[in-house]
Structures are given as C-alpha cells and as structure tokens.
Amino acid sequence: MLRIIKKWKNWIWRKRYYFFVVLIANALVWAFCLPDQLFNEPTCTVLKDKNGAILGARIADDGQWRFPPSSSVPKKFRAAIIEFEDRQFNTHWGISMRAFIRALKQNLSEGRVVSGGSTITMQTIRLSRKGKSRSYWEKLIEVYMATRLEWRFNKEEIIRLYASNAPMGGNVVGVEAAAWRYFGRSADDLSWAESSLLAVLPNAPSLMHPGKNREKLKAKRDRLLRRLLENGELDEVDYELALEEPLPLKPPNLPQLAPHLMNRFISKGWKGKSIQSTIDKDIQKHVINTVNVHHRRLMENGIHNAAVLVLDLENKTVESYVGNVKNKDPEHGSHVDVIQAPRSTGSILKPYLYAGMLNEGSILPDMLVEDVPMILSGYAPKNYNEQFDGAVPARRALSRSLNVPIVKMLQEYGVPKFHNQLKKMGLTTIHRPSSDYGLALILGGAEAKLWDLCVAYGNMGTILNDYAIGFPNEPVGFSSLQDREEKGSFDYFLEPSAVWETFNAMLEVARPDDDANWQTFETSQRIAWKTGTSFGFRDAWAIGVTRKYVVGVWVGNADGEGRPGLVGVKAAAPILFDVFDRLPKAEWFPKPFDNMSTAMICRESGHRASQICENVDTVLVPSTCLKTTVCPYHQTIYLDKTGSYRVHGGCEMVHEMVPATRLVLQPIVESYYKTKHPKFKSLPPFRSDCDSEQDNPIALIYPKKQSTIYVPLTFDEKKGNTIFEAKHRESKATLFWHLDDQYLGETTGIHQQVCQPKPGEHTLTIIDHSGRSITRQFLVIGKE
Ligand SMILES: [Zn+2]
Structure with missing residues (x-):
C-alpha cells in the first residue's frame, strides 16, 4: 500500500509542471469565461413622470416587453424569489450543495426531474445563455460561470440582473415590465400576493396564459405565500388577505399618455432607455381630458387637431406635453407633434412688439397710437371688426389686438x-430676411412653434420672478428631462418693467362688446393671455401666463385646412382657461418698483405731460420710458372774444386773441376718434375773415375748387387714372393723402397722387407733417 502511495507521489512530483500548467490554464479560462456584457437584448423605451409613474412604454425591437434594468430590486419580490428559488442565495458562492442534494432527493422520490437545484446565480447565467439545451454539460458550464459571476458582482447586482431578465410569460420579460403589464403599477408598489406571483412565474412562465392553468398557478403562489408566512416575512393577517387576492386577468394596455414626447426623446437618442421626465402625470391626464372634451366640440366643425404645452416657471420644467389629439381616422394626422411644428402666428407675436417698444422707451402704455385707414407699401391692414377708433392707447391696441395701430407701432419700431428681437427671444423659425416679412411680420406673416412661443413667455415671466428675488438674469431653458439642463437661446435684453407692463396689458379681461368674437371667461386668478388667428382660419392660438405657469394652446388641422370659426378666442382660449382652472393657483407677479420711475402723464394722450396738458396723472412707468416724447396733442390755439372762432395774428389784434388749450388731432384721426368719444371737442373754425388757406403751406393744384372731373378712358375702354397734384411751401415736406377718409398714401418732394375715383361726390384731404391740412370737394362724372 505504502509503495503504491509512494509511486503516485513520485509520479505527481515528476508531472508537477504539467499540473501547474493545467491549474493556471484553468484559472485563466475561469477568469475570462464571462462575457463583458451578460445581456445584450434590446429594451423598451420607458417614459416616466416626475414621480416615477409610467407615462408610456414602447415595445423593444425584438417584440418583447423588456424594461431597461432598474437600479434596485423591490423588497417583497426579493424576499419572495429568494424563498422560492434559492434560500441560501445570500451566503453561497454561486452554487449550493444543499440545493443539489435537496433537488436530487426530490427527483429520486418523484422518479423524474422536477428540480435542477440551480441557484439564482446559475439561473442568471442560464438566462444570459439563451436557447442552450438543458444537458449535464450545460449545467456544468452554468456552475463554472456562476462561481465567476459571484466574483464579479455582489449579491444585489446579481439578483438585479435576474429580476430584469427573468421570463414572465408571453413576451413579458423582467419583474418591472411584468408589474406594469399585469398589475398596471411599478414592482415597488406590488402586494405580497402580486410579488409572489411574479416570483413563481420565471419557473413556469407558460402558466401565465389567461384562462389556462389558473388554479395551478394560484396554488403555486399560495404555497410560496405560506412559506413566507412561516419565515416570518409576513404576518397571519397579511397572509390571509394575500390569499384572497385573485390572479390578474387579461393584461391591461400600458398607458400612452405622452406619445409625442416619447417620439421626441427617441429621435434624440433615448431609444431603449428609461427616461425620467418632468411631466406631472396628473396634470398630463387633466390636460388630455380637457383637450378631448373640446375636441369633440371642434370635430363637429371639421377641426381635428390640438396641442397643449404647460411650462412650470418655478422649476423651469415641462409639466405637460400633449402634442396632438387622438383621432380614429389616420388621415387626420394625430401623429404630428404640433408643439414642434412651425405654424402661422396670427396675432400671437404682438405682445413681444409691445414689450420691445417699452423696453427701448419709444412708447408708454397709454400713449395714443393712430387707428385710421392706412396703406403701407400697397398693404392695407384692417382691424378684425373692420372699424377704426381714430386713436387708441397702445395698451388697448394690444389687449384688443387691433391690427392697424399695431402695424403703425411696428412701422415706428422698425x-x-x-x-432681430424675435430671434433673440428664441423663435427658431424666423428664417427669412426681415425685408421678406415686411410689416406683415406682426400680423401672421411668420411661422412659429408653440414650444418657442411658450418658452419666450416663460423667459419673460422668469425675468420678473428673478428680479423679485434679486437673482441675476440668465437664459433659461425649459426642459422635459429631470437630469439634464437644456440651455435656452433667450437673450435677456428685456427690462423687468417692460415685461410687467406687457403682462398687465395682457391681463385685461373685461373687453368692450365691439371686439368681435369676444367672450367672457370665468377665472379666479390673474392670467396674462393673448390669442391669435392665422390668415384663412388655419391656426388658432391662445397662450396664458401666471407667476407659476405658461400654458400654450394650438388648435387647427395638421394638414393646414382652414375652417370658419377657427379663431383663437373661440377655439383655443376655452381650452386655455379650462387647463388653468385645474392647475395650482398663484399670486400675480411682483411689481419691479426699482425698475420703474414716476412720471407726469397726460391723461388724454398718454404721453409725458407738457406744460399745457390739462389733466396730468403721476404714475409709475418703466424707467426707460422717461425718454419718450412729451404730449404733442395739446396745443395752444387762439380764439376770438366770443370763443367760437379761431383767429391768428394776420386777422386779429394780438391783445384781442384769447389763448386756449385743446387736444388737436389730425382731421382724419379726429373724424374716427369723435365717433368713439362723443365728448371730444373739435377745433372751432377760423373766423371768415381769417381764411386759413392764406397762410396754408399746402396748395392744391388739381382738382380745382368746385370742379367736376371726367374720368378719362384708355384706348381699350378701361377706366384711366386721375392724377391729383399739390404743392408745399417746404421742398422736403411729406403730404398724406386721404380720399373720403380712406388713406391713399404719402408723397414727398413731388406731390402727385394717382387715383381712380368712382362717379359721385368726393372729399380730398391732404395733411402735412405738422398737421396743416387742405380739403376739397369735387364731383366725378363717369362715361355716359
Ligand atoms: Zn397732453
């Protein structure tokens, strides 16, 4: 015997190098037997709200509901799976002899293989080696690799890999996907019964067929619950209640609450990832419901699409993103994310102009702006109600969205x-050169995205909020991602006071009856808002701002079809107010006192008061506005002793002249202004011996006094042009021509105005820059 042992010893000693090499080789194979990435399968794209609730999920490319791996394993599921699959999991090194022996005993007593004695670590290896047959050799590989896996990862990481990749029946993979698919909740929120069901499933995923094997599956779950009770994981009461819980029925569909935002993320490289967004699921649901209710009403009028964006001003985040409405008919373009689509702006840019002009100090809120018929480079803007007020305060021009005064303001601003300002405010779709847009830029000649418009308003709100708490202003990006800062392109050039005045002008909710389509909205909070309607009734906009939120609404047809009644106030504003109604209320913005100065303002003209203005108010205005011009409307005129006629030095003795202060408007302005202001006093006429034309710098050459004009005909029988002609004492003077209160145009230097008057009586009025005018009546006779 001793001899045999000695012989072996000698043999081993002689072969010791071979043993050593085999040992090293084995160690090397073992060290490198695990691939870098155990699991490479594609995963679902999962969009979550700010509290982790699922807003939507997109199935993985291989048709599996496999969620991206989560950072932790739910406590109950962890306890259940360890109890069910591998009680020694926390202590073994990848393999468990006890489990082997137990499995062997079980198999022998049953007379067939009922248990493999695999640990969770071994099963994780098996899951990663997809499609391998269940042979002894394969089992050996699993054992081998499992011990290596235990070296690479800690227990928590191993069980997490297992929980993310375990088959859960049908095309559902992993505990999180199964929790959402079968129970509509996160695995963290599952009960003991639900967690136990998911723990027994990977062992027999085929049992999860609805309608089949229900009793068998329930018995398996209940046995596991019993074991958990015996281990003290749950108490008697919880156990009894858990047994009562039925198995889930047909899996409910996963929510699809923000499909357009999901698409946006996928297009930005977030495919197959879990996206933690800033959306508030409750607000998102509320917005969807609100839009759906209005959508039913709008569809009756052939309007099929709508979009709503809600921004949170405090957190600089997106609270709700509804890119479109669901339509049954795919023709209606529900897939289009209108929040990101450039659409015609209508009047929605007007507040930006108002803010820009306050900012540079070229207007005051109540400063009169002309509202008379006008033609600008062949372009004749009209107000929505087709009326003219003569002159209106700038603030009212904005709140009533009057086109003519706003165009006049843009003409002055440039x-x-x-x-350039629109670009600085982050409007990314103002692509064409400014000359291409012309004055139509303010009336819907441009295109903008709901996103850009809302972010611009959001930045304006931030200017006010930041100023109140003394923070330096920085560009803000509103982001829909919780862990990523999206820098905005908003340039902080606006003064807080300019924004304050703009929002206050947008606040006016009591509007006059003559404003077409006006309707009253019940609201318990202050909301600065503006609507817009594009040319041809193709787009209806409404954007509102409070201290806490910006809400933007677009309504229309994605294919661009216009519909009568597709008007901002009628179609979009009701959605805006219904959305605001359910959002938390907020105080109004704090007034930026330090950015404002007191000024004496003429009550009638809204300009800074001159020495002769009669009613003067002391008010706080944006400090920039201190450089605006003083009131040009109040002028000193001279009357005769009776006070009923105007006189001048050429026809009256100076000591006989009575000075008086009057609001003097250009005749064309006055003629419209009078109709809206019955108390307005026109200037008295000149006394007959003070013929005003004597020292009038304007002289009318054609038509002559009391003349009759025959409209000439061209050789092809078409009506020809009449050419009016005037002269001005100053060679560089500009004259403004009006025929029957319709503005014809202006002339400088050579004063000839081409016109085609219809047969009948007409009045021609020409006004110069200083308000001097000449008026002439004439008759036109057409061809007999
Ligand atoms: Zn004045």
Missing part, C-alpha cells in the same frame, strides 16, 4: 429690429 421691422429689422423686431425681426
């Missing part, structure tokens, strides 16, 4: 400057 199209290139406004064009």
Whole structure:
C-alpha cells in the first residue's frame, strides 16, 4: 500500500509542471469565461413622470416587453424569489450543495426531474445563455460561470440582473415590465400576493396564459405565500388577505399618455432607455381630458387637431406635453407633434412688439397710437371688426389686438429690429430676411412653434420672478428631462418693467362688446393671455401666463385646412382657461418698483405731460420710458372774444386773441376718434375773415375748387387714372393723402397722387407733417 502511495507521489512530483500548467490554464479560462456584457437584448423605451409613474412604454425591437434594468430590486419580490428559488442565495458562492442534494432527493422520490437545484446565480447565467439545451454539460458550464459571476458582482447586482431578465410569460420579460403589464403599477408598489406571483412565474412562465392553468398557478403562489408566512416575512393577517387576492386577468394596455414626447426623446437618442421626465402625470391626464372634451366640440366643425404645452416657471420644467389629439381616422394626422411644428402666428407675436417698444422707451402704455385707414407699401391692414377708433392707447391696441395701430407701432419700431428681437427671444423659425416679412411680420406673416412661443413667455415671466428675488438674469431653458439642463437661446435684453407692463396689458379681461368674437371667461386668478388667428382660419392660438405657469394652446388641422370659426378666442382660449382652472393657483407677479420711475402723464394722450396738458396723472412707468416724447396733442390755439372762432395774428389784434388749450388731432384721426368719444371737442373754425388757406403751406393744384372731373378712358375702354397734384411751401415736406377718409398714401418732394375715383361726390384731404391740412370737394362724372 505504502509503495503504491509512494509511486503516485513520485509520479505527481515528476508531472508537477504539467499540473501547474493545467491549474493556471484553468484559472485563466475561469477568469475570462464571462462575457463583458451578460445581456445584450434590446429594451423598451420607458417614459416616466416626475414621480416615477409610467407615462408610456414602447415595445423593444425584438417584440418583447423588456424594461431597461432598474437600479434596485423591490423588497417583497426579493424576499419572495429568494424563498422560492434559492434560500441560501445570500451566503453561497454561486452554487449550493444543499440545493443539489435537496433537488436530487426530490427527483429520486418523484422518479423524474422536477428540480435542477440551480441557484439564482446559475439561473442568471442560464438566462444570459439563451436557447442552450438543458444537458449535464450545460449545467456544468452554468456552475463554472456562476462561481465567476459571484466574483464579479455582489449579491444585489446579481439578483438585479435576474429580476430584469427573468421570463414572465408571453413576451413579458423582467419583474418591472411584468408589474406594469399585469398589475398596471411599478414592482415597488406590488402586494405580497402580486410579488409572489411574479416570483413563481420565471419557473413556469407558460402558466401565465389567461384562462389556462389558473388554479395551478394560484396554488403555486399560495404555497410560496405560506412559506413566507412561516419565515416570518409576513404576518397571519397579511397572509390571509394575500390569499384572497385573485390572479390578474387579461393584461391591461400600458398607458400612452405622452406619445409625442416619447417620439421626441427617441429621435434624440433615448431609444431603449428609461427616461425620467418632468411631466406631472396628473396634470398630463387633466390636460388630455380637457383637450378631448373640446375636441369633440371642434370635430363637429371639421377641426381635428390640438396641442397643449404647460411650462412650470418655478422649476423651469415641462409639466405637460400633449402634442396632438387622438383621432380614429389616420388621415387626420394625430401623429404630428404640433408643439414642434412651425405654424402661422396670427396675432400671437404682438405682445413681444409691445414689450420691445417699452423696453427701448419709444412708447408708454397709454400713449395714443393712430387707428385710421392706412396703406403701407400697397398693404392695407384692417382691424378684425373692420372699424377704426381714430386713436387708441397702445395698451388697448394690444389687449384688443387691433391690427392697424399695431402695424403703425411696428412701422415706428422698425421691422429689422423686431425681426432681430424675435430671434433673440428664441423663435427658431424666423428664417427669412426681415425685408421678406415686411410689416406683415406682426400680423401672421411668420411661422412659429408653440414650444418657442411658450418658452419666450416663460423667459419673460422668469425675468420678473428673478428680479423679485434679486437673482441675476440668465437664459433659461425649459426642459422635459429631470437630469439634464437644456440651455435656452433667450437673450435677456428685456427690462423687468417692460415685461410687467406687457403682462398687465395682457391681463385685461373685461373687453368692450365691439371686439368681435369676444367672450367672457370665468377665472379666479390673474392670467396674462393673448390669442391669435392665422390668415384663412388655419391656426388658432391662445397662450396664458401666471407667476407659476405658461400654458400654450394650438388648435387647427395638421394638414393646414382652414375652417370658419377657427379663431383663437373661440377655439383655443376655452381650452386655455379650462387647463388653468385645474392647475395650482398663484399670486400675480411682483411689481419691479426699482425698475420703474414716476412720471407726469397726460391723461388724454398718454404721453409725458407738457406744460399745457390739462389733466396730468403721476404714475409709475418703466424707467426707460422717461425718454419718450412729451404730449404733442395739446396745443395752444387762439380764439376770438366770443370763443367760437379761431383767429391768428394776420386777422386779429394780438391783445384781442384769447389763448386756449385743446387736444388737436389730425382731421382724419379726429373724424374716427369723435365717433368713439362723443365728448371730444373739435377745433372751432377760423373766423371768415381769417381764411386759413392764406397762410396754408399746402396748395392744391388739381382738382380745382368746385370742379367736376371726367374720368378719362384708355384706348381699350378701361377706366384711366386721375392724377391729383399739390404743392408745399417746404421742398422736403411729406403730404398724406386721404380720399373720403380712406388713406391713399404719402408723397414727398413731388406731390402727385394717382387715383381712380368712382362717379359721385368726393372729399380730398391732404395733411402735412405738422398737421396743416387742405380739403376739397369735387364731383366725378363717369362715361355716359
Ligand atoms: Zn397732453
């Protein structure tokens, strides 16, 4: 015997190098037997709200509901799976002899293989080696690799890999996907009964067929619950209640609450990832419901699409993103994310102009702006109600969205400057040069995205909020991602006081009856808001701002079809107010006192008061506005002793002249202004011996006094042009021509105005820059 042992010893000693090499080789194979990435399968894209609730999930490319791996394993599921599959999991090194022996005993007593004695670690390896047959050799590989896996990862990481990749019946993979698919909740929120069901499933995923094997599956679950009770994981009461819980029925569909936001993320490289967004699920649901209710009403009028965006001003985040409405008919373009689509702006840009002009100090809120018929480079803007007020305060021009005064304001501000301002405010779709847009830029000649518009309003709100708490202003990006800062392109050039005045002008909710389509909205909080309607009734906009939120609404047809009644106030504003109604209320913005100065303002003209203005108010205005011009409307005129006639030095003795202060408007302005202001006093006429034309710098050459005009005909029998002609004492003077209160145009230097008057009586009025005018009546006779 001793001899045999000695012989072996010698043999081993002689072969010791071979043993050593085999040992090293084995160690090397073992060290490198695990692939870097155990699981490479594609995963679902999962969009979550700010509290982790699922807003939607997109199935993985291989048709499996496999969620991206989560960072932890739910406590109950962890306890259940360890109890069910591998009680020694926390202590073994990848393999468990006890489990082997137990499995062997079980198999022998049953006379067939009922248990493999695999640990969770071994099963994780098996899951990663998809499609391998269940042979002894394969089992050996699993054992081998499992011990290596235990070296690479800690227990928590191993069980997490297992929980993320375990088959859960049908095309559902992993505990999180199964929890959402079968119970509509996160695995963290599952009960003991639900967690236990998911723990027994990977062992027999085929049992999860609805309608089949229900009793067998329930018995398995209940046996596991019993074991958990015996281990003290749950108490008697919880156990009894758990047994009562039925198995889930047909899996409910996963929510699809923000499909357009999901698409946006996928297009930005978030496919197959779990996306923690800033959306508030409750607000998102409320917005969807609100839009759906209005959608039913709008569809009756052939309007099929709508979009709503809600921004949170405090957190600089997106609270709700509804890119479109669901339509049954795919023709209606429900897939289009209108929040990101450039659409015609209508009047929605007007507040930006108002803010820009306050900012540079070229207007005051109550400053009169002309509202009379006008033609600008062949372009004749009209107000929505087709009426003219003569002159209106700038603030009212904005709140009533009057086109003519706003165009007048843009003309004064300058199209290139406004064009540049819109770009600075982050409007990314103002692509064409400013000359291309012209004055139509303010009336819907441009296109903008609901996103850009809302972010611009959001930044304006931030200017006010930041100023109140003394923070320096920085560009803000509103992001829909919780862990990523999206820098905005908003340039902080607006003064807080300019924003304050703009929002206050947008606050006016009591509007006059003559404003077409006006309707009253019940609201318990202050909301600065503006609507817009594009040319041809193709787009209806409404955007509102409070201290806490910006809500933007677009309504229309994705294919661009216009519909009568597709008007901002009628179609979009009701949605805006219904959305605001359910959002938390907020106080109004704090007034930026430090950014404002007191000024004496003429009550009638809204300009800074001159020495002769009669009613003067002391008010706080944006400090920039201190450089606006003083009131040009109040002028000193001279009357005769009776006070009923005007006189001048050429026809009256100076000591006989009575000075008086009057609001003097241009005749064309006055003629419209009088109709809206019955108390307005026109200037008295000149006394007959003070013929005003004597020292009038304007002289009318054609038509002559009391003349009759025959409209000439061209050789092809078409009506020809009449050419009016005037002269001005100053060679560089500009004259403004009006025929029957319709503005014809202006002339400088050579004063000839081409016109085609219809047969009948007409009045021609020409006004110069200083308000001097000449008026002449004439008769036109057409061809007999
Ligand atoms: Zn005045």
